[in-house]
Amino acid sequence: MHIVIIGSGVIGTTTAYYLAKQGHTVTVLERQPHSGMETSFANAGQISPGYSAPWAGPGIPMKAVKWMLSEHSPLAIRASQVDWPMLRFMVMMLRNCTVSRYDINKSRMLRIAEYSRVMIDELRQETNIQYDQRTQGTLQVFRTDKQLQGSKQDTDILDACNVPYERLDVEGCIAAEPGLHYVRDKIKGGLRLPLDETGDCFMFTQNLAQIAQGLGVEFKYGVAVQAIQTANTQITGIQTNQGLMTADSYVMALGSFSPQLLRPIGIDIPIYPVKGYSITVPVTNPEAAPVSTVMDETYKVAITRLGDRVRVAGTAELTGFDLRLRNERRETVRFVLSDMFPKAADMSQDNFWTGLRPMTPDGTPIIGATPYKNLFINAGHGTLGWTMACGSGKLVADLVAGQAPAIDMNSLGMDRYSFANKVRT
Numbered sequence: 001m002h003i004v005i006i007g008s009g010v011i012g013t014t015t016a017y018y019l020a021k022q023g024h025t026v027t028v029l030e031r032q033p034h035s036g037m038e039t040s041f042a043n044a045g046q047i048s049p050g051y052s053a054p055w056a057g058p059g060i061p062m063k064a065v066k067w068m069l070s071e072h073s074p075l076a077i078r079a080s081q082v083d084w085p086m087l088r089f090m091v092m093m094l095r096n097c098t099v100s101r102y103d104i105n106k107s108r109m110l111r112i113a114e115y116s117r118v119m120i121d122e123l124r125q126e127t128n129i130q131y132d133q134r135t136q137g138t139l140q141v142f143r144t145d146k147q148l149q150g151s152k153q154d155t156d157i158l159d160a161c162n163v164p165y166e167r168l169d170v171e172g173c174i175a176a177e178p179g180l181h182y183v184r185d186k187i188k189g190g191l192r193l194p195l196d197e198t199g200d201c202f203m204f205t206q207n208l209a210q211i212a213q214g215l216g217v218e219f220k221y222g223v224a225v226q227a228i229q230t231a232n233t234q235i236t237g238i239q240t241n242q243g244l245m246t247a248d249s250y251v252m253a254l255g256s257f258s259p260q261l262l263r264p265i266g267i268d269i270p271i272y273p274v275k276g277y278s279i280t281v282p283v284t285n286p287e288a289a290p291v292s293t294v295m296d297e298t299y300k301v302a303i304t305r306l307g308d309r310v311r312v313a314g315t316a317e318l319t320g321f322d323l324r325l326r327n328e329r330r331e332t333v334r335f336v337l338s339d340m341f342p343k344a345a346d347m348s349q350d351n352f353w354t355g356l357r358p359m360t361p362d363g364t365p366i367i368g369a370t371p372y373k374n375l376f377i378n379a380g381h382g383t384l385g386w387t388m389a390c391g392s393g394k395l396v397a398d399l400v401a402g403q404a405p406a407i408d409m410n411s412l413g414m415d416r417y418s419f420a421n422k423v424r425t
Contacts, residue, residue, distance in 0.1 A: 001024045001025070001248045001249060001400075001401070002024070002025040002026075002027070002247040002248045002249075003019050003024050003025070003026050003027070003247055003248065003249045003250065003251060003400060004026075004027050004028075004029060004238060004245055004246075004247040004249075004250050004251070005019075005026065005027070005028045005029070005250075005251045005253055006029050006225050006238065006250065006251065006252050006253060006254050006261070007028075007029070007030065007252070007253040007254040007255060007257075007258075008028045008029075008030035008032070008035040008036070008205075008209065008219060008221075008253075009035070009036055009038060009039055009040040009205065009253070009255055009385065010036060010040040010201055010204065010205045010208075010385050010386050010389045011253045011255070011378050011379065011381060011385055011389055011392060011393065012028060012030070012035075012251070012253035012254075012378070013028070013035050013036065013205050013208050013209050013212065013389075013393075014208065014389040014390050014392070014393030014394075015251055015253055015378055015392070015393040015396050015397060016028050016209075016212050016217045016219075016393075017123075017208055017211065017212040017215070017217070017393065018393045018394045018396075018397035019217075019397045019400065019401075020212055020215035020216055020217045021215060021397075022397055022401055024400075024401070025216070026212075026216070026217045026218070027217075027218045027220060027245065027247065028217060028218070028219045028220065029220050029223045029225055029238065029240060029245065030219060030220065030221050030222075030223060031221075031222065031223060031224040031225070032221065032222075033221050033222060034206065034209075034221065035205050035206055035208075035209040035219065036201065036202045036204075036205030036206055036209075037202075038255070038355060038356070039255050039256070039355040039356055039357060039358070039385065040201045040202055040205050040385065040386070041201075041202045041353065041355060042202065042278045042280060042311065042313075042351075042353040042355065043201050043276070043278065043311075043313060043355065043383075043385070043386065044278065044293070044302040044304055044311060044313035044314070044383070045198050045199060045200060045201060045293070045302075045304035045306050045311045045313070046138060046196065046197075046198055046293050046302060046304060046386070046387065047117070047120065047196060047197040047198065047199065047386055047387050048113075048138050048193065048196040048197075048293070048384070048387050049110065049113035049114050049116065049117045049163070049193075049195070049196065049387055050113075050138065050158065050163050050164075050165060050193030050195060050196050051138055051140065051193055051196060051295065051387075052106065052109040052110050052112075052113040052384055052387060052388075053102075053106050053109065053154065053363070054096065054102060054105040054106060054109065054362055054363025054364070055093070055316070055359070055363060055382070056093045056094070056096035056097045056101070056102065056105070056361060056362060056363060057097060057102040058097060058098060058099050058102060058153075059097075060097045061094060061097055072299055072331070072332040072335050072336070073315075073332070074299055074300035074301070074314065074315055074316060075315070075316050075317075075318075076315065076316070076317040076318070076319070076329075077317075077318045077319075078317065078318065078319040078320075078322070081318070081319045081320040081322060083320065085259075085270075085272055086272065086318055086320065088270060089270060089272035089318075089359070089361055090318070092270055092361035092362075093361040093362075095361070096361055096362045096363075099153070101362070102153070103153075103157060105362045105363050105364055106154075106157050106363075107157060107160070107161060108362075108364045108411060108412065109363055109364050109384070109388075110157070110158075110161045110163065111161075111407055111408065111412075112364075112365065112367070112388045112391050112392060112395075112407070112412065113384065113387050113388055113391065114161065114163065114391075115391040115394075115395075115406060115407045116387060116388045116389065116390045116391025116392065117195065117391075118391075119390035119391050119393075119394050120197075120389075120390040123208075123390055127208075127211050129204065129207050129208060129211065130203070130207060131199040131200050131201075131203040131204035131207060132199050132200045132203060132306045132307040133197060133198065133199040134197065134198045134199065134291070134292055134305065135195075135197045136197075136198070136291055136292035137176070137192055137193055137194040137195065137196050137292055137293075138192070138193045138196035138198075138292065138293045138294075138295060139168075139173060139176050139177055139190050139191075139192045139193075139292070139293070139294050139295065140190055140191040140192075140193075140295040140297055141173060141180070141187050141190045141294055141295065141296055141297060141340070142187065142188050142189050142190060142191075142297050143186060143187055143188060143296075143297065143298045144188060144298070145188055147188070147297050147298070148188050148189045151167075151191050154191070155167070155191070163193070163195075164193075164194060164195060165191060165192065165193050165194070166191070166192040166194060167189070167190075167191060168189055168190045168191070168192055169189050170184055170187055170188065170189060172189075172190070172192075173187055173189065173190040173192075176190070176192055176291075177290055177291060177292070177294055178287065178291070179287070179288045179289055179290055179291075179341050179343075179344060180294070180340070180341075182288065182341075182342055182343060183339070183340060183341075183342070186339070186340075196292075196293070198292050198293050198304050198305065198306070199306065200306050200307075201385075201386045204386070220242075220245075222242075223240050223241065223242050223245075224240060224241040225238055225239070225240050225254070225261060226239045226240060226241065227239040227261070227264065228250075228261055228262070228264070228265050228375075229244070230265050230372065233371060233372055233373050233423070234372060234373060234374055235250050235372050235374050235375045238250065248374060249374040249375070249376070249400050250374060250375050250376070251375075251376045251377075251378055251396055251400065252375065252376070252377045252378065252379060253378045253379055254379060255271075255356070255358040255379055255381075255385075256271060256272070256273035256321070256356045256357070256358040258271055258358070258377065258379040258380075259271050262370075262377075265372070265423070266371070266421070266422040266423035266424065267370055267371070267377075267414065267420060267421065267422070267423065268417075268419060268420050268422055269360075269366055269377070269379075269380070269414050269417065269420050270360060270361055270417060270420075271358045271359065271360055271366065271379055271380040272318075272358075272359050272360075272361075273320065273321055273356035273357065273358065273359075274316050274317070274318060274356070274357045274359040274382070275315075275316070275317035275318070275319055275322070275323075275354060275355070275356055275357070276313060276314065276315060276316065276317070276354065276355055276356075276357050276383070277313065277314070277315050277317075277325075277326075277329040277330065277332075277333055277352070277353065277354045278311055278312060278313035278314075278333065278352075278353050278354075278355075279311075279312050279330065279333050279334060279337070279350040279351060279352050279353070280306070280309050280310070280311050280312075280350070280351040280353070281309065281310050281312070281337070281345040281346055281347060281349055281350045281351070282308060282309055282310075282345060282346050282349055283305075283308050283309060283310055283344060283345050284344070284345055284346045285343050285344055285345075288341060288342075288343035288344045289305055289310055289341060289344035289345065290303050290304065290305045290310065290341060290344070291305055292304070292305060293305075294340060294341075296314075296336050296340060299314065299332065299335075299336050300314050300315070300316070301313065301314030301315070301332070301333055301336040302314060303336065303337055303340060303341065310337065310341070310344060310345045312333045312334070312336060312337045313333065314332070314333055314336070315329050315332055315333070316357075317329065321356065323354055323356070324354075325352055325353075325354055329354075330350070330352050334347060334350065357382050357383050357385075358379055358380050358381060358382065358385075359380065359382040359383075360380040360382065362416075363382060364380075364411070364412060364416075365378075365379065365380040365381040365382070365384075365388060365392060365412070366378075366379055366380040366412075366413060366414050367392050367395055367396060367409070367412045367413060368395075368396070368399060368409055368412060368413030368414070368415075369399060369413060370414060371421050371423035372423070376396050376399055376400055377413070377414060378392050378393070378396045391407075394406070395407070395409070395412075
């Protein structure tokens with residue numbers, strides 16, 4: 001079978017790898033000159049199944065108001081960019097800010113993420129892929145007693161899903177991350193997820209693309225997809241700036257840009273681009289730097305060790321597809337690094353970046369079939385694209401091939417949104 005994959009970020013690339021492993025002919029269309037050049041390029045660097053949780057949760061509406069009034073806010077909404085997709089996304093997200101919806105959504109996300117953990121372990125063993133990886137867990141740091149107490153809801157779900165974790169006091173946090181001893185007076189405790197991993201997602205995506213090429217995958221770079229052609233309930237081709245591309249089946253893995261191509265053919269999925277920022281700085285004092293990933297719960301910023309570098313990523317900005325670099329966001333991620341690990345890195349050499357996270361209102365990605373018999377979706381992973389990439393790629397590969405997926409796919413597809421299917425048959 002010949003499959004065309006639209007998009008070569010970490011999601012599209014892993015999907016291509018698993019389809020090629022099954023023996024299919026695979027072509028990947030990517031507008032950039034290389035794989036992983038957009039959202040996968042300089043993300044937080046985490047593979048964090050245990051930290052998989054929706055942004056929509058109890059108390060978030062009130063927190064959002066408070067955040068937007070703070071100097072280093074984790075959230076920004078650009079009023080000048082407000083449109084119908086943004087309003088719909090916010091309304092749907094608010095509807096998911098209940099205890100019951102949070103529990104359901106987190107359990108769905110953990111289902112994918114835990115499966116993905118198994119798949120990336122197998123991938124490493126099979127290919128020896130390198131990406132500045134570390135397998136030393138994730139530490140979520142709480143600055144207040146209220147945050148510490150509020151973590152019980154998450155640990156209850158982790159218990160239900162049999163995900164190991166460690167509750168740590170201040171000394172336990174410092175034992176896990178010795179660099180925190182400089183700021184022991186600023187933290188109250190933490191939650192450590194020992195099976196989580198870190199690494200460079202861009203390096204992973206680039207190296208996996210090379211491995212996939214070795215399996216016969218053809219990556220067509222510099223190809224911009226313009227439209228999807230259909231007839232009845234079939235996709236008949238992909239119109240690009242280099243002509244019409246045809247195949248037996250197609251996979252949409254274009255992240256935040258997926259709805260733009262799907263809407264004209266009657267598929268209306270609520271994926272919205274939530275803008276994030278990061279800086280990458282060289283380590284100057286290894287003993288004072290993080291050994292893995294530290295999540296600052298107050299500012300919603302992740303600080304990750306990548307070899308001789310530190311990646312600091314966070315903030316959520318609702319501003320459509322605007323990719324302008326805003327200095328106030330740079331100051332926020334710089335502040336968190338200097339506040340948590342003040343002696344770790346050379347801040348004068350920070351490499352500032354922004355990318356668009358493809359978010360769904362309930363946090364769970366959209367994985368699976370569509371009303372078109374030969375079109376599948378693998379998009380909407382938000383901040384957890386790399387965390388869920390290998391699992392999602394394998395699930396979609398199995399679905400395309402007509403094989404039974406290894407996990408329950410209930411409520412992981414577009415069918416959980418009643419309005420999404422507008423296809424006329």
